[in-house]
Amino acid sequence: MADKHIQGQGEAPDRLAEGTPPAPILPDNSWILQAVMEMQKSVGEMTKAISTLEGTVGDQSKTITWMSRVIFIATGILLATATIGGVVLEKIWTKLVVILAG
Numbered sequence: 001m002a003d004k005h006i007q008g009q010g011e012a013p014d015r016l017a018e019g020t021p022p023a024p025i026l027p028d029n030s031w032i033l034q035a036v037m038e039m040q041k042s043v044g045e046m047t048k049a050i051s052t053l054e055g056t057v058g059d060q061s062k063t064i065t066w067m068s069r070v071i072f073i074a075t076g077i078l079l080a081t082a083t084i085g086g087v088v089l090e091k092i093w094t095k096l097v098v099i100l101a102g
Helices: 030-101
Strands: none
Touching: none
């Protein structure tokens, strides 16, 4: 056993390697592409959702504007009716007082 020769201890190899060495195995990066594609899909869905919300908000804005105008007009009609009713009641009350007192 002592006479076995271990190659690589200061001696040249018997023969050299032939051909080109194999290419290094690179890690598979397809998950990055898949992640980017999924993010692109999500961004597209969010863009669509935002567009839908903008349309909905625009419709609600028109509805709220219409409702505020209706409330404003109804308030004006109520105040005018209350004023006219007050004047009419005041006239009736004064005539009632004159009739009952007289």
